[in-house]
Amino acid sequence: MADLKAAFETAVANSKKLAERPDNATLLKIYALYKQATAGDITEKKPGFGDMVGRAKWDAWNGVKGTSSEDAMQQYIDLVESLS
Structure with a gap:
């Protein structure tokens, strides 16, 4: 867990520090995974x-509802690495 x-x-x-700004859909996915990893399921x-x-942000975050913090972190890492 500490490594993750x-x-x-x-x-x-x-x-x-990405070389190019991702498209809006990708930015929303990054946002949603970050919020899920750090705050858990949306309650607002x-x-x-x-x-x-x-x-749009609410819909994106709600779309990953139920994903564990660890899974959201791993998906976030994989997505950012794919953009680098």
């Missing part, structure tokens, strides 16, 4: 129609 956490923290740092209410970005 260290690899996750490295991937978080690397995600901020879905934002209203006026908050398009908030709704």
